[in-house]
Amino acid sequence: xxxxxxxxxxxxxxxxxxxxxxxxxxxxxxxxxxxxxxxxxxxxxxxxxxxxxxxxxxxxxxxxxxxxxxxxxxxxxxxxxxxxxxxxxxxxxxxxxxxxxxxxxxxxxxxxxx
Amino acid sequence: xxxxxxxxxxxxxxxxxxxxxxxxxxxxxxxxxxxxxxxxxxxxxxxxxxxxxxxxxxxxxxxxxxxxxxxxxxxxxxxxxxxxxxxxxxxxxxxxxxxxxxxxxxxxxxxxx
Numbered sequence: 001x002x003x004x005x006x007x008x009x010x011x012x013x014x015x016x017x018x019x020x021x022x023x024x025x026x027x028x029x030x031x032x033x034x035x036x037x038x039x040x041x042x043x044x045x046x047x048x049x050x051x052x053x054x055x056x057x058x059x060x061x062x063x064x065x066x067x068x069x070x071x072x073x074x075x076x077x078x079x080x081x082x083x084x085x086x087x088x089x090x091x092x093x094x095x096x097x098x099x100x101x102x103x104x105x106x107x108x109x110x111x112x113x114x
Numbered sequence: 115x116x117x118x119x120x121x122x123x124x125x126x127x128x129x130x131x132x133x134x135x136x137x138x139x140x141x142x143x144x145x146x147x148x149x150x151x152x153x154x155x156x157x158x159x160x161x162x163x164x165x166x167x168x169x170x171x172x173x174x175x176x177x178x179x180x181x182x183x184x185x186x187x188x189x190x191x192x193x194x195x196x197x198x199x200x201x202x203x204x205x206x207x208x209x210x211x212x213x214x215x216x217x218x219x220x221x222x223x224x225x226x227x
Contacts (some may be wrong), residue, residue, distance in 0.1 A: 025206070030215070042206055043118070043218030044157075090157065099211050100145050100216060101170060104157040 004093050005107035011108040014082050014113045021076040021108050023091030032094035034102065035065055039087045047089075050074060061085070086112045116140075118219035120206050126225045127204050132194040135222045138187055139208030146180055147214060149205040157205075163189065196226045 005024045013019055025031060032051050036044040055067040064100025067077045074091060092104040119138040127133055137222055139146050146199070147162040156184040161171040164181045171181070183189040205225050 025115070036218075041220075043220045044207075044216075046215050051215060063123060085222075100147065100214075101159060102147075102216065106156045 001015045004050055004091055004103050004105040006089075006091055006108050009047060010109045010111070012111040015083050016080050017090070017111070019076075019078045019081045019085070021091075023074045023076065023105060025072050025074070025091075025093050027072075027083065027095055028091065030067075033065075033067060034074070034092040034094070035059065035063070035074070035076045036085050036090045036092060036104075037061075037087050038107075044090065047076070064077060081110075081112055083112045083114065118217055119210055120204075120205055120222050121139075123220065124208060124223045124225075126227065127196055128227050129197055130195045131226075132192065133177040133196045133200075133224060134205075134225075135188045135191040135224070137191070137206030137219060138203050139189070139206070140210075141187070143202055143208035143217070144186065144211050145209045146183060146189050147207040147209075149207065150187070151203045151205060151221070152201075160191070172225060198226045200224060219222050
């Protein structure tokens with residue numbers, strides 16, 4: 001079955017440390033890939049997206065993600081985490097080619113230690 | 115731009131009651147999505163509309179759920195009768211004609227007692 005997996009349910013990092021959140025998808029072709037962030041009590045905000053071309057994409061708030069076809073992965077990274085980055089992060093795929101029908105991973109909760 | 119507007123933000127009701135959730139998409143957007151978020155199941159797409167027409171309702175859990183989009187600026191999600199297992203946060207999102215990015219509303223937290 002087609003799916004999106006975020007292996008880490010909860011991650012804690014120290015402020016200033018680097019961050020990598022993992023995302024793997026199960027699908028025969030290359031889907032459209034997204035990362036969203038959800039702050040407590042808020043809706044989801046798009047961080048970045050990948051459709052084609054350069055496999056390293058830059059997003060808002062200093063985030064980037066790299067698409068690796070061989071690993072079916074789209075991991076999110078940030079070189080230096082800020083306390084305000086504490087939130088829940090969702091990886092999502094559009095399997096139907098930019099139809100807008102997204103399948104979300106279960107999410108990774110990021111906690112930032114002072 | 116006001117963004118996607120959802121009302122109410124919180125709803126507490128008793129089992130068996132009808133619940134109506136409302137959404138106003140961003141002006142100019144022609145696709146609208148309803149999602150449900152729970153701890154157990156995460157974010158699930160319930161239904162989405164394109165140009166006010168329901169395109170895919172395969173995520174609607176059962177006949178107790180219905181959604182309408184009478185015009186480009188308004189959509190409702192109705193649950194009748196409601197059950198405690200419907201307790202969740204319901205999100206509405208919209209996207210522009212060029213597709214790709216969905217813009218989410220703040221959600222409605224529904225509690226069915």
